[in-house]
Amino acid sequence: MTEQGLLQVTLYLAILLLLVRPLGGYMARVYLNAPPAGPSRWLTGIERGIYRLSSIDPDQEMCWPQYALAVLLFNLLGIVAVFVLERWQAILPLNPQGMAAIGVDSALNTAVSFATNTNWQGYGGETTLSYLTQMLGLTVQNFLSAASGMAVLVALIRGFSRHNAETIGNFWVDMTRSVLYILLPLSLVFAVILAGQGVLQNYAPYQTVTTVEAQNQAARQQTIAMGPVASQLAIKQLGTNGGGFFNVNSSHPFENPTPLSNFLEMLAILLIPAALCYSFGVMIGDTRQGWLILATMAAIFIPLVLLTVAAEQAGNPLLANPDVDQAASLTQAGGNMEGKETRFGIVNSALWAVVTTAASNGSVNAMHDSFTPLGGLAPMALMQLGEVVFGGVGSGLYGMIVFALVAVFIAGLMIGRTPEYLGKKIEAFEMKMAALVILIPPLLVLGGTALAVMLDVGKTSIFNPGAHGFSEVLYAFSSAGNNNGSAFAGLNANVPFYNLSLAIAMLIARYGLMVPVLAIAGSLAAKKSVPVGAGTLPTHTPLFGMLLLVVVVMVGALTFVPALALGPIVEHLQMIGLH
Amino acid sequence: MLNYLKPTIVLFALLTLLTGVVYPLLVTALAQGLFPIQANGSLLKGAEDQLIGSEIIGQHFSDPKYFWGRPSATSPYPYNAAASSGSNLGPTNPLLINAVKTRIDELKKADPVNHLKIPIDLVTSSASGLDPQISVAAAEYQIHRVANVRHLSEKQLRHLVHEHTEGRQWHLFGEARVNVLKLNLALDAFKFQSWSK
Numbered sequence: 001m002t003e004q005g006l007l008q009v010t011l012y013l014a015i016l017l018l019l020v021r022p023l024g025g026y027m028a029r030v031y032l033n034a035p036p037a038g039p040s041r042w043l044t045g046i047e048r049g050i051y052r053l054s055s056i057d058p059d060q061e062m063c064w065p066q067y068a069l070a071v072l073l074f075n076l077l078g079i080v081a082v083f084v085l086e087r088w089q090a091i092l093p094l095n096p097q098g099m100a101a102i103g104v105d106s107a108l109n110t111a112v113s114f115a116t117n118t119n120w121q122g123y124g125g126e127t128t129l130s131y132l133t134q135m136l137g138l139t140v141q142n143f144l145s146a147a148s149g150m151a152v153l154v155a156l157i158r159g160f161s162r163h164n165a166e167t168i169g170n171f172w173v174d175m176t177r178s179v180l181y182i183l184l185p186l187s188l189v190f191a192v193i194l195a196g197q198g199v200l201q202n203y204a205p206y207q208t209v210t211t212v213e214a215q216n217q218a219a220r221q222q223t224i225a226m227g228p229v230a231s232q233l234a235i236k237q238l239g240t241n242g243g244g245f246f247n248v249n250s251s252h253p254f255e256n257p258t259p260l261s262n263f264l265e266m267l268a269i270l271l272i273p274a275a276l277c278y279s280f281g282v283m284i285g286d287t288r289q290g291w292l293i294l295a296t297m298a299a300i301f302i303p304l305v306l307l308t309v310a311a312e313q314a315g316n317p318l319l320a321n322p323d324v325d326q327a328a329s330l331t332q333a334g335g336n337m338e339g340k341e342t343r344f345g346i347v348n349s350a351l352w353a354v355v356t357t358a359a360s361n362g363s364v365n366a367m368h369d370s371f372t373p374l375g376g377l378a379p380m381a382l383m384q385l386g387e388v389v390f391g392g393v394g395s396g397l398y399g400m401i402v403f404a405l406v407a408v409f410i411a412g413l414m415i416g417r418t419p420e421y422l423g424k425k426i427e428a429f430e431m432k433m434a435a436l437v438i439l440i441p442p443l444l445v446l447g448g449t450a451l452a453v454m455l456d457v458g459k460t461s462i463f464n465p466g467a468h469g470f471s472e473v474l475y476a477f478s479s480a481g482n483n484n485g486s487a488f489a490g491l492n493a494n495v496p497f498y499n500l501s502l503a504i505a506m507l508i509a510r511y512g513l514m515v516p517v518l519a520i521a522g523s524l525a526a527k528k529s530v531p532v533g534a535g536t537l538p539t540h541t542p543l544f545g546m547l548l549l550v551v552v553v554m555v556g557a558l559t560f561v562p563a564l565a566l567g568p569i570v571e572h573l574q575m576i577g578l579h
Numbered sequence: 580m581l582n583y584l585k586p587t588i589v590l591f592a593l594l595t596l597l598t599g600v601v602y603p604l605l606v607t608a609l610a611q612g613l614f615p616i617q618a619n620g621s622l623l624k625g626a627e628d629q630l631i632g633s634e635i636i637g638q639h640f641s642d643p644k645y646f647w648g649r650p651s652a653t654s655p656y657p658y659n660a661a662a663s664s665g666s667n668l669g670p671t672n673p674l675l676i677n678a679v680k681t682r683i684d685e686l687k688k689a690d691p692v693n694h695l696k697i698p699i700d701l702v703t704s705s706a707s708g709l710d711p712q713i714s715v716a717a718a719e720y721q722i723h724r725v726a727n728v729r730h731l732s733e734k735q736l737r738h739l740v741h742e743h744t745e746g747r748q749w750h751l752f753g754e755a756r757v758n759v760l761k762l763n764l765a766l767d768a769f770k771f772q773s774w775s776k
Binding site: 004007008011046050053054055056066069070073074077078081124126127135136137139140143144172175176179180183184187188191192195196197198199200201202203204206207208209210211212213215216217222223224225226228230231232234235246247248251252253254257258259260262263315316318319321323324325326329330331332333334335336337338339340341342343344345348349364365366367369370371372373463464465466467468471488489490571574575578 | 630641661697708
């Protein structure tokens with residue numbers, strides 16, 4: 001890596017780390033119901049008004065099946081709302097380009113995709129969606145799906161912090177507070193900053209300009225897409241959503257105009273997932289536990305950043321030519337520039353790819369399909385680890401806490417004692433639920449990939465030949481089966497087979513995990529706290545961090561190495577062999 | 580279950596109003612008030628007040644008298660700013676390897692005696708298909724050709740490229756780069772200037 005590259009990566013990590021404590025502490029106060037400071041006082045008024053109009057008693061708590069029911073109903077409504085908007089957009093207002101109704105399978109895929117916080121883009125935004133659908137459908141789901149994840153996390157944390165309790169909180173309150181006090185204020189500030197960098201925010205029809213040179217069949221014309229981009233972009237990054245306003249997502253100059261906007265967007269992707277680790281520590285009364293989990297995530301994240309940057313900077317040996325310069329210098333980024341933007345170069349494209357797949361964000365600023373085999377392997381592997389290295393807002397941390405339960409269970413087996421985590425005994429019921437959480441995503445990924453490559457409808461959508469074509473399918477199901485949303489976008493996924501199979505994968509990956517997590521929360525909350533004894537495994541030490549890391553990596557590696565060997569690994573060998 | 584329906588529906592409606600109507604309109608008001616040029620697409624106007632492009636959206640250049648931008652994979656023609664797209668060609672795809680070869684040949688044909696190495700970004704397509712910029716090396720590589728066609732000195736052009744080079748933002752972020760449209764507009768104006776002298 002160049003010195004300048006190393007500096008940019010280090011600065012990114014340093015600023016992210018600096019923000020963890022203030023934001024994490026603030027979020028903990030929001031969920032602990034401590035009155036938030038100063039300017040948010042009139043938000044309290046809005047909050048009370050919302051409860052009054054919706055006949056919600058904020059003090060009436062839910063037991064875990066009730067909480068799960070509330071989550072599912074609320075999310076179902078979100079799916080229906082987006083679906084209806086897409087199907088009727090042609091006759092609804094704010095459609096200056098006259099976009100037609102979306103086909104049933106694509107509309108369903110997109111509705112599920114945005115409600116489940118996956119934000120897989122089966123469609124090209126500027127060629128298919130009206131401004132109303134983007135604003136009232138997708139932007140809203142960006143907020144609500146993120147808040148759903150945060151609510152479930154908070155419910156799980158209550159499972160640890162309470163004892164002999166029947167309830168784990170009120171979903172509607174957790175949802176409202178997440179949106180009102182955390183996501184909305186951050187998005188508002190961020191959206192305006194982005195607009196200052198050049199991100200669009202308007203409702204104008206597409207603009208036609210007279211170009212310097214003929215663009216197309218001797219016509220000196222270019223039609224430039226417009227729209228309310230900044231408001232959607234801000235929450236797309238902060239809520240680990242990732243679905244873009246435009247087809248090419250954050251590589252579009254109107255969605256990511258400058259290196260500074262790029263840096264801030266990357267920061268926004270990991271901001272809340274990282275800070276929630278600290279909130280977790282505050283809420284269970286032991287911040288060391290939160291820092292330990294954050295450190296474990298970072299220990300997986302950093303090596304993969306280095307691998308991806310190195311692979312992309314090395315360039316593509318098949319393009320080596322005495323007349324071409326692929327080396328980095330003061331005047332060019334060099335490396336594998338296919339599918340990358342000049343202003344981001346190699347380092348910021350590679351870093352973004354790792355950030356967006358570590359978090360379950362899935363927005364892209366470069367085309368992952370054109371990455372070198374090893375550069376594309378790292379994002380794929382991060383999704384396959386179960387989106388627990390930072391992961392989605394809320395969902396990443398509850399996934400990691402489930403891995404921590406597995407880690408204490410394994411440690412318990414080794415020393416022959418009942419495992420405990422954060423003062424709660426981990427017993428058969430919790431382990432069964434944890435097993436579901438850990439096994440469902442791989443089943444979706446490998447099962448879906450196997451099905452797709454066996455069927456002709458699955459294979460005809462493949463764009464690149466050979467091992468890379470298999471990687472496209474594996475990437476798609478890794479993305480949907482872990483609610484990430486990024487793609488090897490050569491795959492033509494906007495066909496009924498992929499729209500429906502990926503929608504099913506997204507649904508199960510989201511709700512098939514949320515319900516067992518809530519079950520764990522309910523079961524733990526009902527237990528009494530056991531005091532720390534001589535046989536208790538401390539879970540804030542580097543030793544436990546190492547154990548947790550090994551469990552996450554081993555489960556991922558044992559499950560996915562064979563599939564990865566058929567895709568990126570074979571392609572890498574072919575690439576260096578052909579050369 | 581029925582007593583869960585009303586809170587669900589009303590809360591969903593209220594939060595939709597807040598995040599899908601109030602919030603985007605508030606952002607629009609602030610963005611249009613504070614940054615009207617950027618929020619409307621950083622559009623550029625020509626001498627007769629007509630729109631001639633966006634500062635941050637690339638245009639297709641193939642005439643040897645202009646600096647060329649990154650290859651663009653949008654369809655049905657390059658730099659289609661109403662349908663962004665990358666090539667999505669994988670690193671071992673023969674189509675990619677051939678496309679790069681063809682671009683090398685075109686560059687060499689337009690300037691056979693140029694012995695500088697071609698910077699990689701000039702022969703690989705961008706992610707968006709709308710990349711407004713090229714690397715500084717890619718601009719420097721083309722100085723020889725443009726100078727020849729326009730009968731300008733390389734020194735004059737080097738100066739012009741230097742004037743249009745943006746360094747890393749705040750000397751730190753991203754990569755140094757040259758905006759192709761702005762450079763070419765300056766080039767046309769520059770020619771005009773030297774005639775009028």
